Amino acid sequence: MNLQFYETIQDKSKKYLTYLIDQILPKFTIGEFKYFLEDLTNNPTKTSKGTKGQKAKSTEEFIKIGDDGGKFAELSKLDESQRKILFQIFISREVNDKMAVKWRFYQYIKYHLGLNIKTVKVNRASKHFIDFIIETDEKEIIIVSCHDILELNTFKEVLNQTAEFAKKQNLTPNRIIFSACKSFRNIPLEESFKIGNTEITPELWIEWIEENLPYDREDLLIVNNSELKLAGFNFTSTEDLLNYIYHSSNGGQISIFKQSDFFTEASDNEAEIELVWKGIMIK
Amino acid sequence: MGFKKVNQDELKTNGGPSFLGMPIREVGKIVQTKKREKKIDSSSLGSISEILILNEEFLEYQFHDNGKRKALAGYGNIVVFNNSLKDRIWDTFLKFTGTQFDNQDSEKGMHLGIFEPNSNKILKYEIVNSEILPDLVTVNESIENLNQDIKNVKNSDFDEENTINDNQINHMLLLGIENKVKFSISVENVSSTILENVKLKKQFSNNFYDLDFKGSLSKDIEITSNYIEYPVKNLNPGEKVEIILLANIFPKKKENIKTGRIEVSFNLKNQTISEVEINHFSAYSHAMHAIRKIEKEFAPNQWDCSLVFGNHSDFKMKLNSILILDKTKKNKLLELDFSDKVVMMAPGESYKTEHFDYQDEGEPTFSRKVDYSVDYKVEKNSMITVQVEDNMFKVANAIIKKKIAEREIKSFEESKVNTEFIVNNRGTMPIKGIVAKERIPADFLPPREVSNFKFLNSSGELKLEDIYLRISPDDDDPTHEHVLELNVNLETNHGSTLIGVDDFLEVKYALTAVTPNYEKDYDFPLEIQSYYSKFLESELEEYYVITNNIVDMEKSSLKITHKRRKLMIGKEIFPGRNSNEFAIYITAKNGSNIKLSDVSVTDTFPDSFELVSSNIDHKLSKVDKSGERKISFSLDILQPYQEREIMYYLKNIAGKEIRFSELESFFIG
Numbered sequence: 001m002n003l004q005f006y007e008t009i010q011d012k013s014k015k016y017l018t019y020l021i022d023q024i025l026p027k028f029t030i031g032e033f034k035y036f037l038e039d040l041t042n043n044p045t046k047t048s049k050g051t052k053g054q055k056a057k058s059t060e061e062f063i064k065i066g067d068d069g070g071k072f073a074e075l076s077k078l079d080e081s082q083r084k085i086l087f088q089i090f091i092s093r094e095v096n097d098k099m100a101v102k103w104r105f106y107q108y109i110k111y112h113l114g115l116n117i118k119t120v121k122v123n124r125a126s127k128h129f130i131d132f133i134i135e136t137d138e139k140e141i142i143i144v145s146c147h148d149i150l151e152l153n154t155f156k157e158v159l160n161q162t163a164e165f166a167k168k169q170n171l172t173p174n175r176i177i178f179s180a181c182k183s184f185r186n187i188p189l190e191e192s193f194k195i196g197n198t199e200i201t202p203e204l205w206i207e208w209i210e211e212n213l214p215y216d217r218e219d220l221l222i223v224n225n226s227e228l229k230l231a232g233f234n235f236t237s238t239e240d241l242l243n244y245i246y247h248s249s250n251g252g253q254i255s256i257f258k259q260s261d262f263f264t265e266a267s268d269n270e271a272e273i274e275l276v277w278k279g280i281m282i283k
Numbered sequence: 284m285g286f287k288k289v290n291q292d293e294l295k296t297n298g299g300p301s302f303l304g305m306p307i308r309e310v311g312k313i314v315q316t317k318k319r320e321k322k323i324d325s326s327s328l329g330s331i332s333e334i335l336i337l338n339e340e341f342l343e344y345q346f347h348d349n350g351k352r353k354a355l356a357g358y359g360n361i362v363v364f365n366n367s368l369k370d371r372i373w374d375t376f377l378k379f380t381g382t383q384f385d386n387q388d389s390e391k392g393m394h395l396g397i398f399e400p401n402s403n404k405i406l407k408y409e410i411v412n413s414e415i416l417p418d419l420v421t422v423n424e425s426i427e428n429l430n431q432d433i434k435n436v437k438n439s440d441f442d443e444e445n446t447i448n449d450n451q452i453n454h455m456l457l458l459g460i461e462n463k464v465k466f467s468i469s470v471e472n473v474s475s476t477i478l479e480n481v482k483l484k485k486q487f488s489n490n491f492y493d494l495d496f497k498g499s500l501s502k503d504i505e506i507t508s509n510y511i512e513y514p515v516k517n518l519n520p521g522e523k524v525e526i527i528l529l530a531n532i533f534p535k536k537k538e539n540i541k542t543g544r545i546e547v548s549f550n551l552k553n554q555t556i557s558e559v560e561i562n563h564f565s566a567y568s569h570a571m572h573a574i575r576k577i578e579k580e581f582a583p584n585q586w587d588c589s590l591v592f593g594n595h596s597d598f599k600m601k602l603n604s605i606l607i608l609d610k611t612k613k614n615k616l617l618e619l620d621f622s623d624k625v626v627m628m629a630p631g632e633s634y635k636t637e638h639f640d641y642q643d644e645g646e647p648t649f650s651r652k653v654d655y656s657v658d659y660k661v662e663k664n665s666m667i668t669v670q671v672e673d674n675m676f677k678v679a680n681a682i683i684k685k686k687i688a689e690r691e692i693k694s695f696e697e698s699k700v701n702t703e704f705i706v707n708n709r710g711t712m713p714i715k716g717i718v719a720k721e722r723i724p725a726d727f728l729p730p731r732e733v734s735n736f737k738f739l740n741s742s743g744e745l746k747l748e749d750i751y752l753r754i755s756p757d758d759d760d761p762t763h764e765h766v767l768e769l770n771v772n773l774e775t776n777h778g779s780t781l782i783g784v785d786d787f788l789e790v791k792y793a794l795t796a797v798t799p800n801y802e803k804d805y806d807f808p809l810e811i812q813s814y815y816s817k818f819l820e821s822e823l824e825e826y827y828v829i830t831n832n833i834v835d836m837e838k839s840s841l842k843i844t845h846k847r848r849k850l851m852i853g854k855e856i857f858p859g860r861n862s863n864e865f866a867i868y869i870t871a872k873n874g875s876n877i878k879l880s881d882v883s884v885t886d887t888f889p890d891s892f893e894l895v896s897s898n899i900d901h902k903l904s905k906v907d908k909s910g911e912r913k914i915s916f917s918l919d920i921l922q923p924y925q926e927r928e929i930m931y932y933l934k935n936i937a938g939k940e941i942r943f944s945e946l947e948s949f950f951i952g
């Protein structure tokens with residue numbers, strides 16, 4: 001058995017699926033998970049901010065996310081359809097629509113080493129072209145637009161709408177990131193785009209699945225002497241795995257081992273452990 | 284949940300399912316990193332992994348069909364593979380040299396950084412100084428049209444080899460008939476190395492059919508409708524492989540047809556064509572080195588020291604040098620240089636230096652420098668393609684027509700027989716010159732001077748100088764046959780052509796019919812040999828000759844008729860309505876097979892009659908002394924066997940005696 005498709009897993013019991021979903025990393029906080037579930041149903045709850053009867057401004061569509069103090073969401077009370085979609089987005093990754101890309105990207109930036117994130121605002125509107133507005137410690141504003149497949153027309157339209165949005169909100173973005181599952185090759189990544197008085201060169205972040213990964217999604221990854229235990233399905237490349245470990249460990253000499261098929265096969269025999277990577281992480 | 288920021292180059296060139304559309308191949312770009320696609324040779328644990336540096340070059344030679352090099356382009360990849368599934372390497376340093384680098388920075392070396400397990404980095408270089416690279420093979424193709432109607436004629440001796448090398452050959456097909464063409468192709472290894480996995484591929488255009496390989500067929504020969512591929516395992520230096528291919532073609536249109544390209548591909552194992560050399564590679568991996576310090580049991584403050592170096596990676600590791608200094612870094616305690624005798628350590632192995640003594644009241648500290656590197660292997664490979672341009676088959680077709688102006692002449696009378704023949708070039712190849720041979724039968728004589736011939740083409744009358752006329756036997760005796768041979772534009776060596784494409788040559792001359800006999804049939808068979816230059820824009824006198832015979836086309840013969848005049852004039856008198864009136868009816872009948880012109884008919888009647896009327900114009904004379912009047916009629920033309928009537932009416936003059944007998948008399952003129 002493997003975790004490639006929801007339909008092909010034999011055990012769809014609540015217990016097993018909840019166990020798997022509980023391994024999704026980084027863990028959702030209560031606030032994050034609330035917005036995620038709202039996005040699933042396209043049904044944002046009314047914000048408590050703003051005066052009664054006043055029309056919501058467009059910036060109010062963007063709500064701060066991930067600032068709720070690290071209290072993790074309770075996943076044991078999910079219904080079957082919620083468990084299914086969580087499995088399909090984060091474990092099997094068989095769902096690759098805009099919503100899936102958006103939340104996988106959000107999970108990714110939580111441990112991305114190049115972004116010193118101060119705040120992240122998520123767009124709660126049902127039809128939107130900007131998904132996140134990230135502010136960094138360096139006071140950079142990063143606009144993120146997520147797509148299942150990035151086409152040239154969409155790319156141009158998003159740039160134009162971002163320019164309008166920035167003008168309306170008196171916002172000066174420093175970077176624009178297009179995140180996508182797939183992209184056409186004709187996206188002009190070297191052409192800069194003017195927003196206000198700032199020239200911005202758009203960035204394309206593709207969901208990267210490394211070929212010949214030294215571990216499988218069904219494997220348990222063990223860092224050093226069980227310092228961390230991670231499910232293989234959380235990481236699509238070695239670099240992705242190393243970034244997460246760097247983010248979540250104390251660094252130093254790191255050895256990563258794998259226990260094959262840990263999440264799909266029960267065995268009474270003593271599990272074999274194989275070395276996947278070893279090296280130094282200096283923090 | 285990994286994402287990767289991609290740049291424009293990666294977006295355009297990277298393979299993989301993340302990008303939609305065809306990737307563009309880019310050369311000359313530096314350093315591309317990706318996972319190794321090649322099968323891993325060693326497992327990650329328990330066996331030795333290796334660093335492989337693969338220098339591969341891809342070159343494409345292009346040659347003109349005459350064997351001269353047209354272009355050479357290519358690029359090379361230096362791919363550094365980390366084959367280990369668990370160990371990284373770092374501080375990777377590569378140095379290489381070669382004439383292919385305009386920027387000699389490469390000689391200073393390049394730092395390639397960290398290699399993750401089972402990954403590689405690719406360094407691409409373009410081959411820029413291609414003109415200094417030697418040819419590796421010579422490819423020759425000889426094309427022969429086996430059609431028996433094509434003869435080869437060589438007017439002068441010349442070096443066959445120079446002919447092939449320096450002159451472009453005109454390849455010929457005959458229009459409207461099946462041509463069997465033989466392609467002889469040879470590939471010679473002119474390099475000093477063995478060429479491996481040689482594949483010789485000859486392409487054919489769709490016009491060809493019945494492709495065949497002459498020789499013993501093996502299962503490796505691939506014959507399709509438009510190419511034949513012949514594999515050769517190895518070709519040693521100086522060795523030549525020759526193949527003969529046959530193909531049929533039936534040109535239906537007046538258009539050139541491609542001869543078909545030749546492609547030769549082969550590998551050079553452990554060799555690159557350019558002079559790129561990997562001079563140095565070094566990288567670190569997991570190793571441990573420590574100085575073991577043991578205070579001697581019976582000598583306080585005397586320390587027995589040694590350095591231990593352990594290879595903790597799964598690569599072979601090479602120890603280059605060890606230098607141990609005291610803590611002041613001024614005094615060398617141990618210096619080992621392994622450049623003469625390399626110390627190679629397998630995974631897990633350790634190396635221990637000899638002991639050295641050191642005196643220190645406290646625990647001694649040392650400064651040490653250990654120079655080591657993972658071992659590596661260099662492999663070279665070159666994949667060469669040789670493209671030989673194709674040429675064109677031109678199609679040849681000449682239509683010959685002959686006319687004799689006088690289809691019939693009179694027998695036994697000397698007359699001129701105006702003759703002309705036309706050579707019409709309907710092919711795509713100019714006709715260099717012609718040789719016309721006409722058999723002139725006895726009783727006729729050919730013209731004996733070149734000035735008696737007139738030459739015309741689409742531009743009008745030609746003033747040709749290169750004309751030779753030969754009559755055999757060279758006499759004026761009409762009792763025997765003569766052969767007229769006219770040689771036009773072939774004797775003098777010059778590049779001009781006689782009949783261009785879509786043009787014609789018309790030759791006019793007059794034969795003399797001396798004593799033609801109507802009892803004989805005379806034919807004037809004409810043979811035209813059209814000469815086509817075998818070489819393009821060359822003065823070399825080697826030709827394809829195609830012979831057309833006028834007998835096969837349009838029979839030219841002359842009818843000799845025994846032409847003599849035969850005329851009958853009849854006269855008949857009819858009484859008129861009144862007793863004094865008479866109608867005179869004259870018939871003129873041309874009983875011959877020749878046309879009679881200006882026929883004059885004159886009649887007389889007595890002066891006792893006067894003329895009433897006539898059906899054609901007449902002339903009437905006065906009464907002569909004999910008392911008669913002459914009436915004359917003129918007939919312009921009497922066609923062969925035509926009969927015409929002349930009728931006039933007379934009336935007796937009142938009071939005069941009628942002399943009927945005189946009415947009956949007549950004569951013609």
